[in-house]
Amino acid sequence: MMKQKTATTIAIANQKGGVGKTTTALSLAAGLAERNYSVLLIDADPQGSLTLSCGITEPDEIEFSLANVMTEIVKDNDFEITKGIVPTDEDFDLMPGNVLLSGIEVELVNTMQRERILDYYVEMQRSRYDYIIIDCTPSLGMLTINALAAADGVLIPTQANYLSVKGLELLMGTISKIKRRINRKLEIEGILLTMVDSRTKLARSVSEIVRSSYGEHIRIYTTEIPVSIKAAETAMQGKSIYRHSKSSKIAKAYQAFTDEFIESEV
Numbered sequence: 001m002m003k004q005k006t007a008t009t010i011a012i013a014n015q016k017g018g019v020g021k022t023t024t025a026l027s028l029a030a031g032l033a034e035r036n037y038s039v040l041l042i043d044a045d046p047q048g049s050l051t052l053s054c055g056i057t058e059p060d061e062i063e064f065s066l067a068n069v070m071t072e073i074v075k076d077n078d079f080e081i082t083k084g085i086v087p088t089d090e091d092f093d094l095m096p097g098n099v100l101l102s103g104i105e106v107e108l109v110n111t112m113q114r115e116r117i118l119d120y121y122v123e124m125q126r127s128r129y130d131y132i133i134i135d136c137t138p139s140l141g142m143l144t145i146n147a148l149a150a151a152d153g154v155l156i157p158t159q160a161n162y163l164s165v166k167g168l169e170l171l172m173g174t175i176s177k178i179k180r181r182i183n184r185k186l187e188i189e190g191i192l193l194t195m196v197d198s199r200t201k202l203a204r205s206v207s208e209i210v211r212s213s214y215g216e217h218i219r220i221y222t223t224e225i226p227v228s229i230k231a232a233e234t235a236m237q238g239k240s241i242y243r244h245s246k247s248s249k250i251a252k253a254y255q256a257f258t259d260e261f262i263e264s265e266v
């Protein structure tokens with residue numbers, strides 16, 4: 001019999017929007033796939049921006065997406081394990097997300113074990129992948145709680161500015177609450193500084209503040225993702241930064257981050 005894979009599940013979370021969660025989720029998935037790991041990327045954001053970035057132009061038209069998965073689980077209905085999963089030409093699989101997810105938060109209110117619906121799905125998929133990566137929505141609502149309940153680790157992208165770093169305290173509080181009450185195995189994988197403009201003194205000092213205030217207990221990745229216009233361009237093209245501009249600074253930074261991420265795993 002073949003050895004069963006048991007995927008490491010990573011939630012990419014920050015309640016602040018526009019900090020690079022989706023860009024990081026896609027780049028990490030594509031980077032891991034390039035290194036021959038099998039990856040399932042899950043879009044748990046009603047905005048569907050990850051789904052769009054993967055080249056699906058009308059996320060809201062998809063017949064069976066994450067919201068449908070969650071509804072079937074809530075209703076205790078069986079469904080085919082691969083149902084709705086989209087293979088991408090960058091060799092990872094996508095479970096798309098769309099606007100229907102915004103209804104899920106409401107639907108879950110009266111559901112038993114409502115924090116564990118996504119966890120149930122992740123458990124179904126664990127034996128099929130090396131990594132499952134969940135792109136979270138910018139809030140600390142039920143969808144993000146579901147992602148954190150399902151994850152082994154949480155990866156936190158943050159912009160290198162004072163307010164963004166200040167906002168991390170709230171997220172850390174939520175993570176430790178979930179660790180205590182719902183998911184004991186949850187660990188913080190690390191903080192990734194994104195959109196860093198290393199030419200400015202401000203970015204440099206914020207990066208130093210993050211390292212000195214959190215670095216003792218939490219891994220701050222050595223790799224920092226530079227600010228780059230290429231990131232915005234690639235999102236519109238429906239492919240990863242590696243396909244869009246392989247030799248750009250940001251592509252190289254995400255490659256270095258992928259290697260650092262893998263090294264930190266072992």
Ligand SMILES: Nc1ncnc2c1ncn2[C@@H]1O[C@H](COP(=O)(O)OP(=O)(O)O)[C@@H](O)[C@H]1O
Nearest residue numbers: 017018019020021022023195226227228231232
């Ligand atoms: N390193 C970067 N430099 C410049 N723009 C970026 C960078 N990373 C992401 N972006 C852009 O910033 C916006 C927000 O990024 P995104 O990854 O969608 O963040 P989030 O998922 O946290 O909301 C997007 O338009 C994206 O293309």
Ligand SMILES: [Mg+2]
Nearest residue numbers: 021022045049
């Ligand atoms: Mg996003």
